[in-house]
Amino acid sequence: MPLDSHSLCPCGSGKEIRFCCSEMLKDFQQLETMLSNGQFSASLAMIEKLEEKHPNNAALMAAKCLIFRETGRFEEFFAAAGQFYGAYPQNVKAIAENTFARTLAGENAEALSSLIDGIEKNEPGKIDGNLLGPLALLVTNLLDTGQIYPAVALAKLLRSFNPKSREAAALLGQIYRSKEIPLIEKEITFDPAAPDDFPFRDKYADAAVRLATGHWKEGKALLEELLSCAGQWPNLYRSLGLVHFWFGDLDKAADAMKKFAASERVPFDDAVDALSAAMMLRRPLSDDAAVIQVVRTVPDPDKAIELLLSSPRVISMPFDPHQFTAGGQPAPSHAFRVIDRPFPEQGSPVTVENTPVTLGTFLFFGRQTDREARIEIQIFEPDKEKMISFLESVLGGNLGPETGSMTLSTLPWLFNRLGPDFQFKAGAAVKPEEVAALYRSYFEEVFAGQWLSHPNDYLGGNPPAELAGQPESARTLAALVQTVAFQTDPQFADGLAAVLRGRLGIPQPEPIVPPEGTDSEVLAFFQNTPIWRWNRADLSHVSAAACGQLLQVISLFEEESTMARLSERILSLPADEKDAQARYLAYRVKIGIVEAAEGPARALELIPEAKNAARQAGISEASLELREAAIHLLLGRAELFQQTITSFAARHRNEPEAMAELQMLLMNLGILNPDGTPRAAGPAGGAEAPAPAPSEPKLWTPDSDLPPSGDGSSKLWTPD
Ligand SMILES: [Zn+2]
Structure with missing residues (x-):
C-alpha cells in the first residue's frame, strides 16, 4: 500500500506521518517507490540531498542503513548504523540496524544485548517486524560459534513470533535434528510456574512470561530480586542460570547451576541435569590439545615414495588433486594415512588390540622449480613424537629437516578419545556386528578406564576414579558421566554410562513409570x-x-x-x-x-x-x-x-x-537439478558434481520470507 498521511511514519516514531514528518510526505513517497524498485544508488543520491535540509532525520538514516546493507557496503553500513543508533538510541529501527551491524561484525554479545533492548520496547508477546531479520541472523551466528543455549532460545522465539514462516520453522527444525547438539541443550528450560506455597508466585509468573517472550533483561532483574527466597525454592537458581547461559555469562551460569544442584530439596536427576547443562558449554579445557601441521623436506622423493608404499603401516588414500589446487598452488602427488599398527592377518578376530587406528595423515609434494620435495604432516600434537619416529624408521635419511609448523585447530582430550578411527584393510570382509562389538569393547573397556583415570577440570584436576564412592561427589560424578554419554555415539552411550556409573559407585538410573491413567x-x-x-x-x-x-x-x-x-x-x-x-x-x-x-x-x-x-x-x-x-x-x-x-x-x-x-x-538421487531441470540435460556439460542434500534446508538468511525485507510485498523501509 502506498504511503499517505495516515501511514505510520518511516522514521520509526510510531506516529502517523501527518503528526510527524508531515512536510516530507512527498519525498517519502518517492523514496519508497525507488527503494521498492531496487533503485538504490538513485535513492542514496536523493537522501543525501534531502539530508542537507533535514539533517539527522531518522527516516532518512534508516533508509541509508537499508541501502548500504542491501548492497553489501558493510563499512558504510556500520558507520551509518552507528550514527543512527547514536542519535536515536530508543528508536526500534535504529536498534534493529545496530543489532544487524553488531551481528554482521561478529559481536554476538553486543548484538544480543541490543536485540533484547529492542524486543523490550514492545509489550511481552509482540515484536517490531524490523527486529526479525537481525534476530534470525544472530541465531545462525550463535550456532556457528557454538553458543547453543542462546541460539536455541532465540530460534524458538523467532518461531513463536513467526509461526507461519517456513524459514523460521526450518531453522528450528535444523537445530532440533542436529546430532551435534545434545537433547539437553535443545530442551532444558526454566519452570513455567512456582509452586503454590511459594510466597512470590505472581512475581515469578511475571518473570516467566518475560523470559518466554524475549524480555530477558527484565526477566533476569525480577529473578535476581527473588533470589533471596531461593532457600524456599532452589529452582530460582536454575531459571537464573539459564538466563546467564543465554547472555554468555558462563561462570555465573555454572555457579547458579551448582547452587541449585547442591540443595537437598532438589531431586538427584534434576541436580545431575543442571550440572551437566553447565558442563556442556563449549569452552577451553586444560586438556585441550592442538592439531598441528609439520612440514619436513624429502631429499630423494622417488626413493621415499618407494619406501612409503612398501610399509604395511602407510596407506595410500585416493584423493582428488583439484581439491588442493586452489590459490594456484601445485597439488600433492600422494595423500597417505599412517596407522598405529599393521593390519591383522586375514581372518583373525576383530579386537581392539589388533585393529589399527589412524595415527595421522600427510600429503606428499614432489619437487617444484623453487622448492624441495616435502611432506606436510597433520597430527594431533601429543602424537607428534610417535609419528616422526615412525617416519624416521621408514624413510631414514630421506626424512629431511623440519621447515615449518603451525596449529590447525584445538580439540579437547575427550573429543579425540570419543571418536576412535578404526581402520580395516581394503577388501577385508568385516561384518557390521563385528564392527559394533569392536566399538562397544573400545568404549566399555579401553575408553572407560582412560577416562576414569584422566584428570578432570570439573573435579579440580582430580581423576573421577579418585572420588568414586564419595556421597558428596555423587551428583557431580553422575553429571560428568551423563555429559560424556551425551557426547558419545548413541549406539554405545548407554553401555558406556552403565560401566562408568558402576565403577564410580553411582546408582544406575531408575526406569520412569508413567501413571496408569487416561x-x-x-x-x-x-x-x-x-x-x-x-x-x-x-x-x-x-x-x-x-x-x-x-x-x-x-x-x-x-x-x-x-x-x-x-x-x-x-x-x-x-x-x-x-x-x-x-x-x-x-x-x-x-x-x-x-x-x-x-x-x-x-x-x-x-x-x-x-x-x-x-x-x-x-x-x-x-x-x-x-x-x-x-x-x-x-x-x-x-x-x-x-x-x-x-x-x-x-x-x-x-x-x-x-x-x-x-x-x-x-x-x-541426482536425477534432477535443484531448479527442477533433468540432470542429464543440465548445463554442467557432464561434470558430475555431487547432488546437494535438499533435505537440509539452507540456513535462513535475512533476505528471505520474513519482514522487513520481503514478505511478498515490496515493503522494505516503511512500517507494517
Ligand atoms: Zn517521522
Whole structure:
C-alpha cells in the first residue's frame, strides 16, 4: 500500500506521518517507490540531498542503513548504523540496524544485548517486524560459534513470533535434528510456574512470561530480586542460570547451576541435569590439545615414495588433486594415512588390540622449480613424537629437516578419545556386528578406564576414579558421566554410562513409570518429564495412541532409541483402526530401522502394512510410495522404480506437497537439478558434481520470507 498521511511514519516514531514528518510526505513517497524498485544508488543520491535540509532525520538514516546493507557496503553500513543508533538510541529501527551491524561484525554479545533492548520496547508477546531479520541472523551466528543455549532460545522465539514462516520453522527444525547438539541443550528450560506455597508466585509468573517472550533483561532483574527466597525454592537458581547461559555469562551460569544442584530439596536427576547443562558449554579445557601441521623436506622423493608404499603401516588414500589446487598452488602427488599398527592377518578376530587406528595423515609434494620435495604432516600434537619416529624408521635419511609448523585447530582430550578411527584393510570382509562389538569393547573397556583415570577440570584436576564412592561427589560424578554419554555415539552411550556409573559407585538410573491413567494423564506426565529421560520410560501400560503422540514429538529430534522403543510398543499391540495414525508413524520408523539393519529387501516387505495404516488413518500414502520407489532403486530394479515414479506422478499431480516430495527424491538421487531441470540435460556439460542434500534446508538468511525485507510485498523501509 502506498504511503499517505495516515501511514505510520518511516522514521520509526510510531506516529502517523501527518503528526510527524508531515512536510516530507512527498519525498517519502518517492523514496519508497525507488527503494521498492531496487533503485538504490538513485535513492542514496536523493537522501543525501534531502539530508542537507533535514539533517539527522531518522527516516532518512534508516533508509541509508537499508541501502548500504542491501548492497553489501558493510563499512558504510556500520558507520551509518552507528550514527543512527547514536542519535536515536530508543528508536526500534535504529536498534534493529545496530543489532544487524553488531551481528554482521561478529559481536554476538553486543548484538544480543541490543536485540533484547529492542524486543523490550514492545509489550511481552509482540515484536517490531524490523527486529526479525537481525534476530534470525544472530541465531545462525550463535550456532556457528557454538553458543547453543542462546541460539536455541532465540530460534524458538523467532518461531513463536513467526509461526507461519517456513524459514523460521526450518531453522528450528535444523537445530532440533542436529546430532551435534545434545537433547539437553535443545530442551532444558526454566519452570513455567512456582509452586503454590511459594510466597512470590505472581512475581515469578511475571518473570516467566518475560523470559518466554524475549524480555530477558527484565526477566533476569525480577529473578535476581527473588533470589533471596531461593532457600524456599532452589529452582530460582536454575531459571537464573539459564538466563546467564543465554547472555554468555558462563561462570555465573555454572555457579547458579551448582547452587541449585547442591540443595537437598532438589531431586538427584534434576541436580545431575543442571550440572551437566553447565558442563556442556563449549569452552577451553586444560586438556585441550592442538592439531598441528609439520612440514619436513624429502631429499630423494622417488626413493621415499618407494619406501612409503612398501610399509604395511602407510596407506595410500585416493584423493582428488583439484581439491588442493586452489590459490594456484601445485597439488600433492600422494595423500597417505599412517596407522598405529599393521593390519591383522586375514581372518583373525576383530579386537581392539589388533585393529589399527589412524595415527595421522600427510600429503606428499614432489619437487617444484623453487622448492624441495616435502611432506606436510597433520597430527594431533601429543602424537607428534610417535609419528616422526615412525617416519624416521621408514624413510631414514630421506626424512629431511623440519621447515615449518603451525596449529590447525584445538580439540579437547575427550573429543579425540570419543571418536576412535578404526581402520580395516581394503577388501577385508568385516561384518557390521563385528564392527559394533569392536566399538562397544573400545568404549566399555579401553575408553572407560582412560577416562576414569584422566584428570578432570570439573573435579579440580582430580581423576573421577579418585572420588568414586564419595556421597558428596555423587551428583557431580553422575553429571560428568551423563555429559560424556551425551557426547558419545548413541549406539554405545548407554553401555558406556552403565560401566562408568558402576565403577564410580553411582546408582544406575531408575526406569520412569508413567501413571496408569487416561491418555491425557499419560501425555501430561511426559510433558513434565524432560525429553532426554523419555528413553528410560516404562511403556508397558502406555496406549498405542499415546505412544503415537509421543513418537510425533520425539521424531522432531530424530532421537532414534526412543523412536525405536515407541514404534515397537505401538506395533506390538493388536491393530485397531482408531490407532491407525500411530501405526502409520510407527511403520515409518520401523522401515528405516529395518532398512539399516536388515537391508532394503526386508524394509520393502513392510510397505503394504504401512500403506494400510495410512489409508485407515486418512493420511496420504505419497511418501510411502516414494520410499518404495527409492528402495526399488537401491535393489537395482530400475524398471520398477520407473513404473512406480510414473504412476505416482500421474496420481498425485494435483497435490503440490506430494509433487514437491517427488522432486526432492529425484534431486537426492541426482536425477534432477535443484531448479527442477533433468540432470542429464543440465548445463554442467557432464561434470558430475555431487547432488546437494535438499533435505537440509539452507540456513535462513535475512533476505528471505520474513519482514522487513520481503514478505511478498515490496515493503522494505516503511512500517507494517
Ligand atoms: Zn517521522
